[in-house]
Amino acid sequence: VAQRLAAAGAAVSLIGRDAALLESRAAELDDSHGCSAGAFPADVTDPAAIAGALQRAAGLLGPVDILVNNAGFGASQPFAKMTAEHWDGMLSVNLSGVFHTTRAAIGGMLERRRGRIINVASTAGITGYAYVAAYCAAKHGVVGLTRALAREYAKTGITVNAVCPGYVDTDMTATTIETIVKKTGRSAEAARAELAAGNPQGRLVTPDEVADAVLWLAGDGAASVTGQCIAVAGGEVMP
Structure with missing residues (x-):
């Protein structure tokens, strides 16, 4: 996402918990696209840290006109054995993180009467999957928040939308495959094929x-x- 926006001419602010990785990615963007890119370490579950990171980003790179809420974390647990810690962890990153970041950015967008808020949700925000009830609940919350804010800010020049991917060929999906292997004894190839089979096109996104x-x-x-x-x-899924 950062590469696409940088290639289109945007100044890109990267926010996440891994400062070294953010710095490396920002340098890559600068080298590859000649854009202004900055790293602003913060945890999306910490409202004060997120507000501070966005303030620093705006001070160095200009107003935040495009906000992409892409932080996410997925883990499975049978509902009957689900702990409160698991539930809270899924909601704090996947849902509350979107709330904290959007709340920190929305004021400036309202002042300028323009903005794009794009939430990376999941097909788990549209349908249900077994063993990931907390993740599904969080992503359904992101979809609901997206729709509510779109109505609330429809006349302000701000749009609010969600992108809902299926299984994407990323580290998060690799972790899911590892979990399937550990719990079922199937091979990694079989687990990957099972996830790909859920996509009518027969592949990972x-x-x-x-x-x-x-x-x-x-x-x-x-x-x-x-x-x-x-x-x-x-x-x-066809919402």
Whole structure:
């Protein structure tokens, strides 16, 4: 997503917990695209830290006109054995993190009467999956928040949308495959094939495909698109 936005000419602020990784990615963006890129370490579950990071980003790179809420964490647990810690962890990153970051950015967008808020949710925000009730609840919350804010800010020049990927070929999916292997004894290849089979196209989604959807929603051509949840999942769900 950062690469797509940088290639389109945006100044890109990267926020996350791993300062060294953020610095490395920012340097790559600068080298590859010649854009202004900055690293601003913060945890999305910490409202004060997120507000401070966005303030620093705006001070160095200019107003935050495009906000992409892409932080996420997934883990499985049978509901009957689910702990409060598991539940709280899923909601704090996947849902409350979107709230904290959006609340920190929305004031400046309202002042300028323009903005794009793009929440990376999941097909788990549109349908249900076994053993990930907390994750599904959090992502459904992101979808609901997206729709509510789209209505609330429809006349302000701000659009709010969600991109809902299926299983994407990322480290998060690799972790899911490892969990399946440990719990079922199946091979990694079989576990990967099982996840891919859930997509009618018979494959995992690529990160580039998700990034392209985000880039379109960030552009002028999507000015009339708000409150939408765009599934990037090969037809697995049709909201």
